[in-house]
Amino acid sequence: MREIIFHTNTSEKTGVLIENNHINEYVIDRPGVQTLTGAIFVGRVEHIDRGLQAAFIDIGEGIRAFLRKPAIPWAKESIQTTVKEGEYLYIQVIKEPTGNKGPQVSADITIPGLYTIYQPYGGKTSISKKLTPASTAQLQSELEGSLSSEEGCIIRTAASEVKPEQVLRELEGLKEQWRELATQPLKKPPRLLWKDEIIPNQLIRKFPVNSMDAIVIDGVEASERLKKIYPSLRDKISWNPKRTNEAARAVQELQMELINSRLEIEGGIEIVIERTEAMTVVDVNSYKYKGKTFTNSQTLDVNRQAGKEILRQLRLRNISGIIMVDFISMKDQSAAEKLVNEMKKVAKQDLVKTQVLGMTRLGLMEITRKNEWISPVHLLQEKQGSEFSIETAVFRLERELLFGVGRNQEAILLSINPQFKIVKKQLLSGCISSKIPQELFVREDPNVSHYQIELEGSVDMVREVIYKRGYHVDNVF
Structure with a gap:
């Protein structure tokens, strides 16, 4: 499921x-x-580099985007004859900015749906080979009449699961969505026109x-x-x-x-995941079996179990780039080949392109995974150590109050670090206290790391504790 x-x-x-x-x-x-x-901008061509055959585009984000000539569908000659400095273009981000490099963009706009992808400037149609010949023929016929020579679309594999009429209805909806975007007044460009929300x-x-x-x-x-x-x-x-x-x-x-680099799975197997600038290194330990000798079949079984969890963790932590895995040493070459083949099968379950390349001469398994979105681990913890960042703590508290703590209590006494309060005001525009049924009493305490739920109970009991301890509290948070 x-x-x-x-x-x-x-x-x-x-x-x-x-x-x-x-x-x-x-x-x-x-x-x-x-x-x-995925975001679409109205950008202004700031500079054209003839040597690179690329243009630098101001998209209003404080850093210039990079547009290559092949990413302009209508470019037939040099880029300097295709676009002009000062010209406004619709462009879409295809690669996130890194370091001092701006985002990479394309003028081949795509408006995605479940079954189709509409391309206002695509100029051609592509239909998944998994559709039946009858469905393909019907769609090709209908598309010829509904798309101009400038437009294009991609019919996705998912279209094989529904009737062609439903695919065409979705395409018309995507075309209408683009028409609404493209007819907006070009006020104050460059600016963001549309964002493809991850969630x-x-x-x-x-x-x-x-x-x-x-x-x-x-x-x-x-x-x-x-x-x-x-x-x-x-x-x-x-x-x-x-x-x-x-x-x-x-x-x-x-x-x-x-946020923990070490995790234990069933059978006394420990997996250690360490991320560096160049790659991610994963170590498999069977610490509960120290001093014992494994047979070849036992070693393979332990590595199989660890391998499945490692691939799950790559998805869960959204780890990309080069991944090197140090499994428990296998003396039998055929066992190593079996492990590689099984890892390749499991990796196919990941919809982000993941390649199991095999074993290196040092006996390490080499894996690569495509970069997609930002890893949640980067957001959850400080750069060093395994503590939550203060921003993460703010969001954790909000979720804890809304969904967990004090469900059957009348009042909650919460102590927070003064810096935590400042960050909370920066991140959350509204009051948490107005969203929960309990009466919330909040006091500042510099000795608290981020926050602490001190007490839960009746309103009278919490008020009595506050009075006896001489706390200064605030009801609005």
């Missing part, structure tokens, strides 16, 4: 993918952390439609909005407070796991 659960009522939006009762993917959309991939849109579209059993979101209005955007998923989308509350508590526990 594949289920996606979204939390959108909290300031930090989250999405978790649950497969067979295990959280296998976790996505964060946090205020102040901008993800540009919920990109996460929903990531998985084949027929593979999703349920999409749960934490609000009636949000649920209805999703049903309107994705009518073919209407029966799978629901508002389920019990399920979202359970998932919120699971997220709190998951975060504790993710």
Whole structure:
């Protein structure tokens, strides 16, 4: 069973993918952390580099975007004859900025749906080979009449699961969406025109439609909005407070796991995950078996079990780039080959391109994984150590108060670090106290690391404790 659960009522939006009762993917959309991939801008051509055959575009983000000539569908000659300095263009981010480098952009705009991708300047159509010949022929015929020579589209594999009429209806909706965007007044360019939100849109579209059993979101209005955007998923989308509350508590526990570089799995196997600038290094230890000698088959079994969990952790932590895994040493070459083949099969379950390249001469398994979105681990912890960042602590407290602590109590006494209060004001525009049924009493304490729930109980009991201890408290937080 594949289920996606979204939390959108909290300031930090989250999405978790649950497969067979295990959280296998976790996505964060946090205020102040901008993800540009997929966003469409009205940009101004600032400079044309003839040598690079590229243009530098001002998109209003403080750093210039980079547009290559091949990313301009109508470019037939040199870039200097295709675009002019000072010209305004619709461009879409295809690669996030890194360091001092700006984002990479394309003038081949794409408006994605579940079954189709509309390209206003694509100039051609592509249809998945998995569609039946009859469906392909019908779609080709219909598309010839509904798309101009300038337009294009991609018919995705998911279209094989529905009737051609439904695919065409979605395409018309995407075309209308682009028309509304493109007819907006070009006021104050350069500027952001449209953003493809990771939560919920990109996460929903990531998985084949027929593979999703349920999409749960934490609000009636949000649920209805999703049903309107994705009518073919209407029966799978629901508002389920019990399920979202359970998932919120699971997220709190998951975060504790993710900031720890060491994890123990069944059978006394320990996996250590260390990230460096160049790569991620994973070590497999069988510490409960120290002093014992493994047979070849036992070694393979332990490595198989560890390998499955390692690939799960790559998805869960969204680790990309080069990954080197030091499994328990296998003397039998055929066992190593079996492990590589099994890892390749499991890696295919990851929709982010993951390649198991084999064993190096040093006996390390080499894996590469495509970079997609930002790793939740980067957001959850400080650069050094395994403590939560103060920003993460703010969002954890909000979720804890909304979904967990004090459900059956009248009042809560909360102590917070003064710096925590400052960061909370920066991150959360509204009061948490107004969202919960309990009466919340908050006091500042510089000795508290981030925050601490001091007391829960009746209003009279909490007031008495505050009075006896001489606390100065605030009811608005």
